[in-house]
Amino acid sequence: MTAPANRRAARFRGEAVIDFTVDDLREVAPGEVRLRVDVCALCGSDKRLLAGGSAVVPGHEIAGTVVATGDGTSLPVGTRCIVYIPIFCGACDQCLRGQTNRCLRLRELIGWQRDGGFADVVDVPERCALPVPDDIGQDVAVLGLDTVGTAAHGLRLALRTQDEPPRRLLVVGCGPLGLGVVAVARAMGVEAVDAHDPHPGRLALAERLGAGTRVDLESENQYDVTVEVSGAAPARAVAQRVVVPGGAVLALGESNDPYTMPATPRWRRTDCFTVRSFYFPLAEVEGNWDLLRRCGPALRDVLAHPVTLPELAQAFEEFVAGDLLKPYIVSGAPA
Ligand SMILES: [Zn+2]
Ligand SMILES: [Zn+2]
Structure with missing residues (x-):
């Protein structure tokens, strides 16, 4: 494998304008490795950068292969990795x-404050390059980040609040992360997983992953754990309404709306856990590979749409319109 001499990278100029630059590559910095980007998935949170522009190369759901290494590193060239962004x-x-997701000195996220994966090459600190087991392909491994990694961590925290495994769990919002929560909850052995989304196509995908979709959004006291993955205020209200006393509301959805608690008599007179989580710690990565072995291929089949880097702007357009659930930028032939 010859190390590339330059890098083609996407630049987000704001107002949905994307263009590309070709930059000469310098030597890899000490402690860092250079990856050829095999897969970089689009994420809902990238829409903010698409609208507002970005000073760095975006793209934070990356699977790549080591093509060059800096001083003081030990990962061999050819190692397949996923990129841990904090x-x-x-x-x-x-x-x-x-x-590690709770690092007290966390300042940068890859794809947010330093260059990410909408490029054919990305340099990352070696400690952020997580080697992928031989039996897991790059197109499944990349789901170990924002989809399965984030879902599994949130669920693990929520389940720690419960004395018994949940009998019924509801997922509100079936975008990529919501579908990840459905798949991971099933893979963790939760018997009855229900899902809701106003979009019938997304709901059908949740059903394919094993979720029940006949859901009563009005009655109180139905679910041991509810997972809110849309960020929309009405969805948050549903998650709080249908949870049983002593249950847990896992708030994964992101929006600019504040998280609020209702001031109703019912809410004043109940026990309830509210859990918020961010990404996942390195300590959970081993367990996440096992979850991916169980649910990763089905999730990939439901979510992924491969496109190439020059098609990024078009892919974003369809992504924003809701026509593509999770476009994957692929380069070369992902294993
Ligand atoms: Zn993401
Ligand atoms: Zn730290």
Whole structure:
């Protein structure tokens, strides 16, 4: 494998304008590895950068292969990896316990504050390049990040609040992360997983992943755990309404609306856990590979639409319109 001499990268100029630059590559920095990007998935959160522009190359759901290495690294060229985006310090209290997503000195995320994966090449700190097991392909491995990684971490936190495994779990919002929660909850052994989304096509995908879709959104006290994945205020209200006393509301959805709690007599007179989570810690990666072995291929089949880097603007257009659930930018032939 010869190391590339330059890099083609997408630049988000704002107002949905995307163009490309070709930049000469310097030597890889000490402690970093250079990856050929095999897959970089589009994420709903990228829409903010598409509208507002980005100073760095966006793209934060990356699977790649090591093509060059900096001083002081040990990953061999040819290693397939997924990219863990928080640039954690490795030395604070949280990092030392493996809770790297809670790093107290976290300043940068790859694809947000430093160059990400909408490019044919990306440099990352070696500690953020997580080797992929041989039996998992790059198109499934990449789901170990924002889809399965984030879903599994949120669910693990929510389940820790419960004395018994949940009998019934509801997912509100069936975008890629919501569908990830459906698949992971099933793979974790939750017997009855229901899902709701106003979009019938998305709901059908949740059904394909094993969710029940006849859902009563009005009656109180139905679900041990509810997972809100849309960020919309009405969906948050549903998640709070249908949870049983003592249950848990997992708030994964993101929007600019504040999280609120109702001031109703019912809410005042109930026990309830509200759980919020961010990404996942390195300590959970091993367990996430096992979950991916169980549910990853089905999720990929439901979610992924391969496109190439020059088609990025078109893919975003269809993504924003809701026609594509999770476009994958693929380069070369992902394993
Ligand atoms: Zn994402
Ligand atoms: Zn730290």
